[in-house]
Amino acid sequence: MDAALGPPEQMAELDDDLTPMMAQYYELCEQYDDALVLFQVGDFYEAFCAAAERVARLCEITLTQRTDSTGKYPMAGIPIDNAESYIETLLDAGYRVAVADQVEDPDEVSGVVQRAVTRIVTPGTLTESELLGGADNNYVAALAAGNGYGLALVDVSTGDCYATSVASETAVADELSRFGPAEAIVGPNVDVADDEVFGPACLVTEYDAAAFERERAEERIERYFGPPERLLAGDAERRACGALLSYAEYTRGSSGAVGPDGEPVDPDVDPKRTLDYLNHLTRYDPREYMLLDAVAVESLELFERRSVRGHENLTLVDTLDETACALGRRELTDWLRRPLLDTDRIDGRHESVAELQRDPATRERLHDLLADVYDLERLISRVSRGRANARDLRSLASTLSVVPDVRDAIAEADARLLADLHATLDPLTDTREEIEAAIRPDPPQEVTEGGVVREGYDDELDALRSTERSGKDWIDSLEADERERTGIDSLKVGHNSVHGYYIEVTNANLESVPEDYQRRQTLKNSERFYTPELKEREEEILRAESEADDLEYDLFCRVRDAVADEAERVQALADRLARLDVLVSFAEVAARHDYCRPTVGGDGIDIERGRHPVVERTEDAFVPNDTHLGSGPLGDADTDELDPFFAVLTGPNMSGKSTYMRQVALVCLLAQAGSFVPASSADLPVLDRVFTRVGASDDIAGGRSTFMIEMTELATILREATADSLVLLDEVGRGTSTADGLAIARAVTEYLHDEVGAYTLFATHHHDLTEAASDLAGVANRHFETSREDGDVVFDHELAPGPAAASYGVEVAEMAGVPESVVERSRSVIADDEPDDEPANPDSTPTATRPSTNGHGTTDEGAETAEVVRTKSADGLERALREVDVATMTPVEALNVLADLKHSVERG
Numbered sequence: 019m020d021a022a023l024g025p026p027e028q029m030a031e032l033d034d035d036l037t038p039m040m041a042q043y044y045e046l047c048e049q050y051d052d053a054l055v056l057f058q059v060g061d062f063y064e065a066f067c068a069a070a071e072r073v074a075r076l077c078e079i080t081l082t083q084r085t086d087s088t089g090k091y092p093m094a095g096i097p098i099d100n101a102e103s104y105i106e107t108l109l110d111a112g113y114r115v116a117v118a119d120q121v122e123d124p125d126e127v128s129g130v131v132q133r134a135v136t137r138i139v140t141p142g143t144l145t146e147s148e149l150l151g152g153a154d155n156n157y158v159a160a161l162a163a164g165n166g167y168g169l170a171l172v173d174v175s176t177g178d179c180y181a182t183s184v185a186s187e188t189a190v191a192d193e194l195s196r197f198g199p200a201e202a203i204v205g206p207n208v209d210v211a212d213d214e215v216f217g218p219a220c221l222v223t224e225y226d227a228a229a230f231e232r233e234r235a236e237e238r239i240e241r242y243f244g245p246p247e248r249l250l251a252g253d254a255e256r257r258a259c260g261a262l263l264s265y266a267e268y269t270r271g272s273s274g275a276v277g278p279d280g281e282p283v284d285p286d287v288d289p290k291r292t293l294d295y296l297n298h299l300t301r302y303d304p305r306e307y308m309l310l311d312a313v314a315v316e317s318l319e320l321f322e323r324r325s326v327r328g329h330e331n332l333t334l335v336d337t338l339d340e341t342a343c344a345l346g347r348r349e350l351t352d353w354l355r356r357p358l359l360d361t362d363r364i365d366g367r368h369e370s371v372a373e374l375q376r377d378p379a380t381r382e383r384l385h386d387l388l389a390d391v392y393d394l395e396r397l398i399s400r401v402s403r404g405r406a407n408a409r410d411l412r413s414l415a416s417t418l419s420v421v422p423d424v425r426d427a428i429a430e431a432d433a434r435l436l437a438d439l440h441a442t443l444d445p446l447t448d449t450r451e452e453i454e455a456a457i458r459p460d461p462p463q464e465v466t467e468g469g470v471v472r473e474g475y476d477d478e479l480d481a482l483r484s485t486e487r488s489g490k491d492w493i494d495s496l497e498a499d500e501r502e503r504t505g506i507d508s509l510k511v512g513h514n515s516v517h518g519y520y521i522e523v524t525n526a527n528l529e530s531v532p533e534d535y536q537r538r539q540t541l542k543n544s545e546r547f548y549t550p551e552l553k554e555r556e557e558e559i560l561r562a563e564s565e566a567d568d569l570e571y572d573l574f575c576r577v578r579d580a581v582a583d584e585a586e587r588v589q590a591l592a593d594r595l596a597r598l599d600v601l602v603s604f605a606e607v608a609a610r611h612d613y614c615r616p617t618v619g620g621d622g623i624d625i626e627r628g629r630h631p632v633v634e635r636t637e638d639a640f641v642p643n644d645t646h647l648g649s650g651p652l653g654d655a656d657t658d659e660l661d662p663f664f665a666v667l668t669g670p671n672m673s674g675k676s677t678y679m680r681q682v683a684l685v686c687l688l689a690q691a692g693s694f695v696p697a698s699s700a701d702l703p704v705l706d707r708v709f710t711r712v713g714a715s716d717d718i719a720g721g722r723s724t725f726m727i728e729m730t731e732l733a734t735i736l737r738e739a740t741a742d743s744l745v746l747l748d749e750v751g752r753g754t755s756t757a758d759g760l761a762i763a764r765a766v767t768e769y770l771h772d773e774v775g776a777y778t779l780f781a782t783h784h785h786d787l788t789e790a791a792s793d794l795a796g797v798a799n800r801h802f803e804t805s806r807e808d809g810d811v812v813f814d815h816e817l818a819p820g821p822a823a824a825s826y827g828v829e830v831a832e833m834a835g836v837p838e839s840v841v842e843r844s845r846s847v848i849a850d851d852e853p854d855d856e857p858a859n860p861d862s863t864p865t866a867t868r869p870s871t872n873g874h875g876t877t878d879e880g881a882e883t884a885e886v887v888r889t890k891s892a893d894g895l896e897r898a899l900r901e902v903d904v905a906t907m908t909p910v911e912a913l914n915v916l917a918d919l920k921h922s923v924e925r926g
């Protein structure tokens with residue numbers, strides 16, 4: 019166990035002898051033994067003993083010492099004012115942080131101030147906006163085992179909550195990869211490999227088994243969402259969801275009212291109130307969405323950049339993001355993460371995008387309006403958790419004031435979704451009016467120091483403020499009045515925080531001071547006085563001020579609670595604005611980048627002049643290509659008219675194979691997400707899943723380039739692909755010997771062709787695989803060629819029927835600047851069909867195949883010597899080249915071999 023967690027050993031020995039404050043600390047450490055306890059002492063959060071040492075080291079702060087009657091304790095304190103950045107450091111180091119605040123006013127208690135854990139900050143449940151990077155969701159997951167697995171996810175900062183059931187560990191990993199949770203809790207009997215299932219960035223812990231018990235879990239679901247049997251399907255799903263709610267409560271600390279055991283910590287707090295921001299529970303069936311597993315999400319670069327390609331600056335979500343607000347950005351991610359299967363829903367989105375695409379004025383108007391929409395989901399979540407300040411409420415009101423204009427902008431819309439949004443966008447006029455009536459337009463950050471509530475909102479408050487003001491007015495005129503009364507022209511009235519109001523008279527004028535002046539403070543050149551009336555007025559001001567501040571805070575809280583009662587409506591509004599923002603964003607991208615409206619639900623993939631949405635943004639002249647897979651009758655594999663569903667792609671490295679394959683997947687994915695697509699036309703099927711198996715060389719950065727991983731991924735594809743799946747295979751079977759590799763590639767092709775019938779694109783350097791097209795009716799060859807301009811190799815990135823010529827490595831070598839002589843020689847070696855195992859006789863090397871010289875070797879003088887040297891090196895070259903298996907090499911290996919050969923040629 020980590021010594022920084024749990025009660026400090028040094029204190030355990032003292033037991034009952036600890037001072038009351040340290041006893042409190044000890045108890046909290048005992049109670050929250052899975053978190054680092056930060057314990058408020060005045061303006062600091064302190065940690066003691068081993069925890070102090072850890073905090074000091076991680077946060078780079080000084081380790082000090084606390085000495086009391088019971089001993090010396092290492093101590094480290096972080097200032098409360100900027101605690102969040104330190105807390106982030108502790109989270110990054112893998113800790114949960116339990117924040118124990120003083121819950122009593124030190125001025126009002128005689129003994130030790132009571133502290134309570136008011137929140138537990140964890141990677142998945144952190145909610146303070148400073149800690150959340152950008153607009154993306156931040157999920158915590160719960161996993162329960164039992165007849166498959168139940169999975170529940172919540173984003174505490176937005177209230178988004180999902181639950182589903184899946185059959186296998188792999189399916190759990192697939193679902194999790196859609197959400198990328200920062201944290202997960204698992205129930206009893208969940209025996210899954212953490213890293214593989216949750217990903218390395220996820221903090222996984224076993225959570226209290228009791229919270230996963232069925233009855234308790236169902237109680238919680240009932241409390242927050244309603245009858246579990248209506249909302250959720252399986253037993254494991256309910257247990258996961260209940261446990262997740264328990265965990266969310268737990269992270270609210272004792273103010274969250276319920277401990278992990280389900281017992282209320284503070285019976286006065288309404289437990290439901292603590293997680294009020296959770297209003298929707300979206301139960302989804304993974305089968306309603308196109309499945310994108312972690313491998314596909316990563317290799318299609320949907321959300322995360324990979325650094326090995328030339329276009330590393332953009333991801334798919336970036337290229338499609340013309341959203342105006344954070345709500346929209348998160349929704350966009352969600353749509354791309356869960357492309358639809360239902361053609362009606364897909365078409366509904368396309369219809370709206372089409373209408374908005376045709377109408378740039380409305381699009382622009384909506385974009386401008388939505389840009390004024392605050393992050394309502396997070397706002398309302400803060401409101402419900404009692405952490406919103408007056409500025410948050412004003413931001414909410416200002417967002418609500420935009421809604422009528424948004425509705426106006428789509429008042430004439432014909433598209434079903436837009437018309438539906440128009441009908442259901444709720445401007446929450448009552449809530450907005452209440453906020454606007456109560457809260458000042460530009461309130462301060464703090465809510466306890468006044469200045470928050472508007473004049474005219476509450477009579478009692480107005481009376482108090484008026485007393486305060488008239489007292490201050492009286493004081494303002496006091497200086498003039500007293501000057502007149504005493505005849506002392508230099509008399510001044512001032513205020514300081516220690517002594518309050520005073521009348522200051524310089525020493526020279528002291529004899530003119532009237533009788534009723536009472537001494538308050540003596541300075542070097544003057545004396546400060548007060549009068550009984552001044553004192554009385556001062557007390558009146560202070561009393562009125564403090565009562566007004568308290569009343570303002572009460573009024574503010576009442577308004578905040580009233581807004582919290584409308585959380586569900588605010589969330590529904592947020593959801594609708596988010597959807598509208600994505601539709602506008604899709605339309606904007608479609609208009610700006612010339613996307614077309616696809617049709618979805620047909621029998622094959624038919625794309626005219628398709629483009630890769632990401633690569634086209636970074637390539638000056640992106641070459642569009644067609645795709646026809648499985649959309650027509652199968653014919654003779656050697657003719658160009660056939661419409662197979664399986665294409666073997668060949669062509670030199672760098673010619674565009676990977677780009678093309680991904681482009682086909684992305685076009686289909688975008689269409690099912692509801693977007694238009696980068697093509698001149700697209701008729702598409704509904705794909706149930708996209709599988710990718712990308713080449714080992716592509717995966718070097720991820721450290722996953724082993725043959726074993728390749729085969730594991732392949733096994734998944736062969737097991738799970740259906741006739742409605744799209745399979746991208748890039749370089750399968752390359753991590754082993756040529757013969758084995760080819761055999762596997764061939765067998766995989768036959769299996770996918772005969773047994774599965776999935777739409778497949780198979781890029782390969784195994785030239786022999788192109789023969790499959792002659793044997794299998796649904797397989798066709800497509801290739802990328804290079805052309806030559808002034809002797810230079812040019813990739814034209816154009817897809818053509820038939821297989822490519824086999825000299826890929828040499829083309830790349832030429833591109834890379836390998837000397838012409840070596841390139842030519844390589845070509846001649848490849849051209850030599852008859853392998854010759856006998857050592858070649860230098861004299862028999864045909865002159866015609868010798869390397870062409872660069873001019874130095876053709877001088878008359880010394881020609882003979884030069885000839886001998888070249889002949890010898892040509893001999894070595896030939897042998898070396900014969901040993902090279904070009905078809906099985908990675909581009910890097912090819913370049914290395916060529917560099918070695920060049921080096922040996924240069925050495926002579």
Ligand SMILES: Nc1ncnc2c1ncn2[C@@H]1O[C@H](COP(=O)(O)OP(=O)(O)OP(=O)(O)O)[C@@H](O)[C@H]1O
Binds near residue numbers: 633637641671675
């Ligand atoms: N259609 C295209 N139009 C313009 N540029 C393209 C096109 N396709 C690819 N490219 C450019 O060519 C580069 C190489 O493409 P890609 O990685 O797809 O080649 P490849 O044939 O798969 O190579 P390898 O066999 O080495 O994996 C891309 O990074 C991109 O910059």
